[in-house]
Amino acid sequence: MCSSNLGLKTQASAPSIGIIDDDLAVRRSLANLLKSAGYSASTFSSGEEFLQSLNESAPDCVLIDARMKGMQGIEVQRFLKLKDTAPAVICMSAFWNDVTMAEAYSHGAHQCLAKPFTEELLLTTIEDALRSR
Template structure:
């Protein structure tokens, strides 16, 4: 089974985004930290990962670097209320599909997920 993974240290974000995605038909898995996500045996079944930039412990950019270092082809969609220009640029340079500023519109999130899944499936 394939999942959209949500990695955010804020339980209300994990719950809200998870409920929205379930309502439109996605199966989700949520993680409260980058370390928890990277250690999950289900990581190889991820369609994409919605990843917060600033979290306790491992930061979002660090998780992205680890995924790249391990050659894991999991498209990343960043979410953050703290996205300065330099952070957004670094995320995109390292292969992020998109960078969403919290709060974001449901349609923008769903479009980003579709784009990420398309990238995972080899679409451009």
């Protein structure tokens, strides 16, 4: 397991990370990793479910699968870009191409990660995204 300098924070003060992916195994795996690194993690099976949750509170950072059933990651990004307090966005996909990657960045993605990625790369990317907010 990779260590993170943010991993020493308590759950109450830990940055919150939203995980939006239609694959249950991916959501569980990422949530377990992030919780073990000291983050507060919430999972969402669709972009629609995530957007409905924003009435409660927005996470500090979101991991968004670019290709999902229903609302795609880019569509979620377009909505978040309109918000005053948009979270840092990290897009994930096993199917990147130049066009979709450029679109993700143009809608405010901090980084685009190709699945599968290492735990270390993900944790480093999240730390960097949180610092740049």
